Amino acid sequence: MSKGANYNLKFRRRQEGKTNYYRRYVFVSTSAIREVVRLTNQHVVVQFYDIDPKGDKVLASAHSIELVKKFGWKGDTDNTSAVYLTGYLAGKRAVKVGLKSAVLDIGMFKAITGSRIFYAAKGSVDAGLEIPLGDVQIIEERIRGEHIAEYASKLEQENPEIFNKLFSRYLKRGLNPKDLPSHFEEVFNKIKENGG
Template structure:
């Protein structure tokens, strides 16, 4: 550990790994409206924020638990299809609030190919919000949960016991994971028709 008169303790939120102050500084200087995507162990949270000297102001927000409570989503609340749907819902709400464009803010998340944060951003894009995302290509099948469905089919044929254990939450909610793509389309249509 460094000692002496030149040693500086980093800010608490930086030490805890919660805030990258350089990125934050750039966002504040740009005064851009941000599409903030945060992933937790259980949920996806997508918010549209604008800077204010007293603290950020949330213009529109969506939480993946809303998919369960309002739209009858029976899948997991933190998987790829849930990230897309949450981003789509946040994008619709931002458009309704008069926001046309935003910059993506993924926080301390390391951008990797096929990451869920990009599917949440894609959802907002498909809702009509303009978000610069570069040339990142996302798999349409992963958006709908086809990869989960195919894995469930394979697992059920090879190891039914593991299938029941691994997909117990889906089955307890009354959804066979093999039907996830059609369930995704059903929930997406409910969100589109809700007038959010």
């Protein structure tokens, strides 16, 4: 490890790739409510934070596993549809506790056009919050999972063996991937009526 007068050791969380301290400084200086979106290999977590000197306070949150346990979601918990629904659920809860606006905190992720992170923010916007997004190119068909349904339909005709292998988790849960858009609408309506 380098040492010397001209070597600056980064903070531990920066070394671990967990915190961008410059972005954190900007959020603290503006005192804005943050919508924090974090993607893992299997799940999505959306939380609304208020900055406090003693430690950030979570005002509202949603986890994609709730889609399965509370609303009967049978798709993957980390695809674009699940990210949107989780953002929508968190947004409904944020509106319920009195939030009107927030800024998006993407953490260490890069702001790539069409990224799933922006679909979570789009869900929160559709729930009634004001979140500045700019031009992030949200594709409505991807929200409903139409791209997955089209691919599944094509693959089932061309190669049923690969279809069964690729979509085995969907089929095991009792959902034909071709029915994902209608299943999305069903779960979306449940969240709209009972979410929060």
